[in-house]
Amino acid sequence: MKTIISWLAYTEDFLKADDLNQRYTPKLQGPNGTLHERFYDEIGADVHLILYTRPTDKARCLSLSNALKEEWPSHQIAERCMELDDPTNLDLILVRMQALLMNQKGNEIYLLFQTGTHVIHLAWGLSHFALKQHTHLIQIVPQQYTSHKRYNEVVKLEVEQSSTALALFIREQGEEQRKQEVSVERLSTFQWSKGLLPAKHMAEQIAQTDKTTTLIRGGNGTGKEYIARYIHEQSRRGKEGKPYRAINCSAFTDELLSSELFGHEKGAFTGADKKRKGILEEADGGTVFLDEIGDISAFMQQSLLRVLQEQEIRPVGSNRSKKINVRFITATNKPLEKMIEEDKFRMDLYYRLAIGEIDLPDLKERGKGEIKAFIQFFIEQQAEKLKRTPIQLSERVESILLSHAFPGNVRELQNLIEGFYLKTTDTVYIEHLPLRMKAQQLITDNTPASLPTPHLLRWEDVEKEHIRFVMQHYQGNKTKALKALGYGSINTLKKKLEKYQL
Numbered sequence: 001m002k003t004i005i006s007w008l009a010y011t012e013d014f015l016k017a018d019d020l021n022q023r024y025t026p027k028l029q030g031p032n033g034t035l036h037e038r039f040y041d042e043i044g045a046d047v048h049l050i051l052y053t054r055p056t057d058k059a060r061c062l063s064l065s066n067a068l069k070e071e072w073p074s075h076q077i078a079e080r081c082m083e084l085d086d087p088t089n090l091d092l093i094l095v096r097m098q099a100l101l102m103n104q105k106g107n108e109i110y111l112l113f114q115t116g117t118h119v120i121h122l123a124w125g126l127s128h129f130a131l132k133q134h135t136h137l138i139q140i141v142p143q144q145y146t147s148h149k150r151y152n153e154v155v156k157l158e159v160e161q162s163s164t165a166l167a168l169f170i171r172e173q174g175e176e177q178r179k180q181e182v183s184v185e186r187l188s189t190f191q192w193s194k195g196l197l198p199a200k201h202m203a204e205q206i207a208q209t210d211k212t213t214t215l216i217r218g219g220n221g222t223g224k225e226y227i228a229r230y231i232h233e234q235s236r237r238g239k240e241g242k243p244y245r246a247i248n249c250s251a252f253t254d255e256l257l258s259s260e261l262f263g264h265e266k267g268a269f270t271g272a273d274k275k276r277k278g279i280l281e282e283a284d285g286g287t288v289f290l291d292e293i294g295d296i297s298a299f300m301q302q303s304l305l306r307v308l309q310e311q312e313i314r315p316v317g318s319n320r321s322k323k324i325n326v327r328f329i330t331a332t333n334k335p336l337e338k339m340i341e342e343d344k345f346r347m348d349l350y351y352r353l354a355i356g357e358i359d360l361p362d363l364k365e366r367g368k369g370e371i372k373a374f375i376q377f378f379i380e381q382q383a384e385k386l387k388r389t390p391i392q393l394s395e396r397v398e399s400i401l402l403s404h405a406f407p408g409n410v411r412e413l414q415n416l417i418e419g420f421y422l423k424t425t426d427t428v429y430i431e432h433l434p435l436r437m438k439a440q441q442l443i444t445d446n447t448p449a450s451l452p453t454p455h456l457l458r459w460e461d462v463e464k465e466h467i468r469f470v471m472q473h474y475q476g477n478k479t480k481a482l483k484a485l486g487y488g489s490i491n492t493l494k495k496k497l498e499k500y501q502l
């Protein structure tokens with residue numbers, strides 16, 4: 001099996017917003033489009049995997065891959081979120097890439113290393129040189145540098161996989177992982193904690209029905225999308241391999257959202273230079289997940305209501321309707337009932353959408369016992385993924401975590417624990433916490449007498465306390481403290497110690 005892997009090019013794969021006054025309009029002449037145009041057939045790849053950084057970029061990635069699928073319907077395209085809060089963090093990128101490449105074991109992989117940040121390019125290079133898998137680095141050469149000067153060309157870099165010390169080191173690590181047969185897909189990825197059992201039960205009931213529309217309510221990162229996919233997979237539609245499509249409604253203007261959902265005719269609006277199928281038609285026979293439904297405009301509410309009532313769509317710019325057969329699942333973290341009272345959401349649409357209802361509680365509401373279970377679950381999951389000994393939390397860190405508000409819910413906790421594995425190999429201390437949590441701790445540690453209100457806390461106070469804590473922890477050893485603090489040089493640390501008279 002041959003796979004192409006590339007990164008979403010956040011600017012080059014899209015038309016400039018200024019040109020059209022619209023966001024995320026995909027461009028087929030961008031790096032990912034060029035891959036399909038000039039290369040895909042020649043190489044005979046089976047699938048093209050497009051990576052993106054954060055869940056918030058999903059809408060953009062899907063709009064690109066939908067445009068590519070429409071242009072080249074026989075090409076298989078998949079998308080993957082790499083969950084990188086910081087796309088310049090080499091350690092984290094390498095961990096994610098290793099897991100991804102290990103999963104492709106035995107496949108021939110073509111890596112388009114040009115897209116993404118410079119650190120991502122570097123990580124592709126390192127992974128190619130070191131892992132000794134069947135990887136090839138490919139690049140797109142602009143037409144002015146090609147001999148024919150007519151079109152951009154996709155070329156394979158003829159480079160030997162290296163035997164430098166660094167490469168050998170990374171390779172050994174990779175082989176160690178391979179020996180232990182890591183398969184990220186095999187790991188149990190979802191924790192059906194006690195607080196989620198009512199949601200699971202309801203999801204399974206809904207899956208038994210053919211078309212019951214379902215509204216999933218819950219805060220950011222509570223698992224709404226996971227539950228939507230679970231309903232699809234448990235349903236007849238999923239079991240028969242029918243399509244599942246997801247879209248984040250809040251990421252589009254009305255015009256674009258209509259076009260994404262219902263498709264458009266050529267010339268329907270500025271920039272619509274080709275006829276295009278919408279995701280409701282693509283998902284015919286399957287399930288569509290509309291995320292952030294509480295954010296759609298009155299106009300879109302009306303359009304959607306008509307689709308639900310008549311079970312048909314009309315592409316933008318067309319006067320002909322097409323019948324569709326999809327199950328709708330929607331999600332929101334907005335209080336729809338209140339919005340109905342305020343005339344911001346249509347009651348008739350609400351009743352159509354919320355035939356089945358699933359509520360996902362915030363992590364904090366689920367209680368300390370459950371947060372503890374999630375912490376343990378993610379510690380073990382990450383240890384298994386990285387083939388490392390599970391880390392431990394110091395008592396202090398555990399108590400901070402148990403009383404943290406977790407506005408980002410399960411996603412926030414999951415990312416936090418993945419981050420710990422980059423910072424330590426054994427015990428997690430306060431110094432390993434992200435700054436926002438350390439700052440919070442300083443606020444709660446200080447009595448109202450010394451710090452009357454939290455917002456009076458200055459950055460300098462936080463930094464000073466943090467340096468003091470780390471220096472104490474390492475008993476004044478500047479080299480160790482420097483490593484923990486992450487400053488670029490010992491001089492920076494010395495200057496800070498002087499500044500704060502520590």
Ligand SMILES: Nc1ncnc2c1ncn2[C@@H]1O[C@H](COP(=O)(O)OP(=O)(O)OP(=O)(O)O)[C@@H](O)[C@H]1O
Binds near residue numbers: 189191193
């Ligand atoms: N119960 C759980 N067990 C394991 N992982 C979970 C659980 N709930 C959420 N997650 C993880 O949290 C992240 C967010 O999940 P998901 O995308 O389903 O949430 P969401 O509510 O749709 O988020 P948002 O609306 O903010 O995009 C994912 O990485 C998912 O794996």
